[in-house]
Amino acid sequence: MLPKFHYEVRFQKPGKQALRLPFSEATWSGSRQEAKRTLAVKTNNGRDRFWPDVNVDEGDLIQLISFLSGTPRSLFTGMIVDLGRTAKGDINAVAYDFGFYLLNNDVVMVSTGEAADQLLKRIFAQHGIPVGGIGAMPAVEKQVIRGKSVWDAVVDVLNQVFRSTGVRYWCWVDQGKIYVGTQRGQTIQWKVQQGSNLLNAERKRSIADMRTVVRVVGSDSEYISVLHDEVDSINAKRYGHLVKVIEIQDEDRGNKIMVAKQELQNLNRVKEQALVTSLGIDDVIAGTKIEVYEEITKLQGVFTVFGDSHTIRPGYHEMKLDLQMEVNGK
Known part of the structure; x- marks a missing residue:
């Protein structure tokens, strides 16, 4: 029904x-x-x-x-x-x-190398943007933020955290307040499946953004010094040398191997995505999780919704979801 x-x-x-x-x-x-x-x-x-x-x-x-x-x-x-x-x-x-205001306000700020969550709170406070919740996060590099929108500045900070820890944090707006965390909260694990509410499903795997080598270089502007190469020899042999160059500051040179290993772990993977179309569920939006079962594409598991588009007409609601597979997906 x-x-x-x-x-x-x-x-x-x-x-x-x-x-x-x-x-x-x-x-x-x-x-x-x-x-x-x-x-x-x-x-x-x-x-x-x-x-x-x-x-x-x-x-x-x-x-x-x-x-x-x-x-x-x-x-x-x-x-x-x-x-x-x-x-x-x-x-x-x-x-x-109200995420509109994150795009249309620019930031001028100096970071002293404090914890990322403290820096983000200062950025939001500069424009009077109310914060709903930001969890504790590690320190980020010293930097001058000038002429970037609030959103671009936040994304830069979260990318720095991801490169150093491998933990992906996200920023979203809910009920007019800003939240930063690893996962949007939800109270129900929703499910779409064939023979019920699922209308269509697609699945693809891609190596378009893969890197098999991470090269760490110094920040000296006069000459380029290669500090370390981190290589996945198995994938490099199979897919070729796909090199990502990252630059680190002088004070971070002691962490060059750790930084390279973490960056390679982030980039040296086959990206898997799924697209599903189903009858609409109000609670399922970007950042939430959903369970999917479809036999032909072998989509069986829990996915995080990366993007969503809900089409609503009188008496009808359909949603299209761009999914990324979780660890327990198959």
Whole structure:
């Protein structure tokens, strides 16, 4: 039995009451690599006198609300940033959630080599961005951050942590607050499977981004000194020498082997991805985990959702998920 999908889109002008916005289609999407989640709404304001007047403008607040559980639940709140109209009366409104402010504010800051979580808190505090939660993280290199957006500065810091520890941290916005962690929280382990809610599945393996050699060089601008080469001889023989060069500061030269080993571990792998299309689940968005079972592609395991796109029409909800396999996936 199919779920009884029921959604509403509402918009609100400053100081005014929220109004229902009739729509033909809404696409709600996001990715772990994007600062913001997006809501794209298709509606119409043509010559039909029985159709409600659609008086939306850029800057209006917009919400996507689900009634699937019987009570209203806000899935998205954001601001209309793009608004298109056609001669037929079609209106295409695109809204971003509050991750928009991470992209449109630049950072000027000096890092003294403090812990990454403390640096991130200073970056967010500089622009008054509320923090929901940031766990303890190791120290990062001394640096001057100038002219980068908040989002780009945060991504740089998290990449430094990943290169030194092999632990991937992510940044996301939830209910207007910033969170940084290894995994987005969830209370239910959702499942999609053939014969039930799964509509389609694809799977691929790729070595396009693989590296089999990591070469560590010094930071001297006058000449290049190769400090260490870390090689996976088995994969280098099979796939060839695929070299990644990384530069380290003088004070980090003592850690050159450890840095090279960690970087090679991060890059010397076959990347595996899966794409699935299924009936929509409100809670399944980028950063959550989902269990998948499909016989032909042999997708059997728990995956992390890397990117999602939910298409919602009156009475219908479909989602497309870009997945990355977890350790227990097969």
